[in-house]
Amino acid sequence: MSDQQPSESAKRSLGTRLKELRLDAGLTGIELARRCGWHKTKVSKLEHGPQRPTEEDLRKWATTCNAQGLIPELIATSREIEQMWSDYKRRHKRGMKLLQFQAMDLYAKSKLIRVYESLFIPGFLQTVEYTKAQFTIHARLHGLPLEDVEEAAHNRMARKKFLGTGAPMFTFLLEASALSNNTGGLEVMNGQLDYLKEVSSLPYVSVGIIPQGRVRSLYPGEGFYLFDESLLKQEFWSGAFQTSRPENIAYFLRVFAALRDQAVFGSAAREEIEAARGRLQET
Template sequence: MATSPSSSAQAAREHVAARLREIRLDAGITKRELAARAGWHESKSSRLEAARTAPSDDDIRAWCRVCGAENEAAGLIASSRHADSLYVQWKRLQSTGLKRLQVSSLPLFERTQNFKVYCSNVIPGFLQTPGYATALLRNIRAFRELPDDVADAVAARMERSRLVREGARRRLAILLEEPVLRYRIGGAGVMAGQLGGVLSAMDLPSVSLGVIPVDKDRQMWPIESFTIFDDERVDHEPLSASVKIIEPEEVAQYRKAFRCLYEQAVYGAEARALIVKAIDALN
């Protein structure tokens, strides 16, 4: 498995690796002895202890059996699976198409009351029109060579967004970098409709929307897009993976980043003026 761009995932893997090493040392055997008894090469023991290779469930069971610590196996397997869940390759998530990904996240969206969303690349899913979502997901489908279920995926995304935006107690604080308003996804007509949709969303009582002007002096630089769920979990999506962050200290870093970015944004009439300017530039 590839190394995660998230320190949460790597830290979780290193925790499992460190525990394996402790179990071996407590048993008083060398890595060479462990490898011989487990039936694998000594280098594998070194890779597992250094967190360079993620252990399989069978690897953990064998390690604990050899060290006389079978009672540790179940907990370590659970920890290892959790580490894997923090970094999930897109190929695995999207192997059956894009709809599954939209539907699978619905329970998280339904139970979340407060969303903090920062986007530096595209209009966030919460605000996407069907036309924009269709153009974007078509591009993603083509790039990743996925089954074509774009129409179903768009329908699922629209339903998910409706549930979130119409929730009586939910709050969405959304920050957009100004260039997001200018990136053409789907052509001028689609973008005009999308930007009009962003203007309409600003009237919703559940939505607070800010735009960070491109000509503003920055204290917080543009970073990857991310979403914070109830101040407890962060999701962000680099090109090759979906990363879930739950480590409290790391989540706190994203909350701090959001506060800094929030202070740099403009709201109300100033934000509307930037959106209208982007619409006018389409003509």
């Protein structure tokens, strides 16, 4: 996982949009600031990102640029940007144990959940032993209480109640490398791979593996979750990103389709799982 915050690009896009409105209105930054009653440097800060616009700033900007009709759109964009990025310090205020229940309502109302992972087994498909090993790493990285790992891992298992029910349906795409990244040791990984084979046979659950060495039509990338065609979630080293912007959803739907075209399913996927087991035993 990289340490870049995807919300930064959205902030820059909003700043660019504001600049375009100003230029279309034929105003310099100094003149726009004067008309809005701001310090002369504020316009530059809002356009280039160091300062986030308030909703009142957006109303003044659009009104001064004779673009009052865009006020609702600008405010909606700004509000979404505010919710896009959640650093782990903020997310962990509830603690690892309660965090596992946070998205249960989202899972329940979704009809189709698409998941791509390149580094590890997705949470829905994890055994409790694998989850404990992963959470131990996570707790040490973020300075969280190790004594919470056991309960947090068992709490994560609650989401499995959705698997195989059709409400929602699931499509998982995993890079073969995610199967052989050793999390917890050989015994834990053997149990995890056994469970992965088991769950791949459930109704309404599709598990695809992108084999190692396959000629790529799309390179591996950051893992992501798509909930229907309405919400995208990603996790990074330092926090989590989410967006409902239609252009972002459309982009990741195309990415998912391209990755799916490279994956194998059914018996071929189970062969990839066994191949990963073999690689682990060789290390």
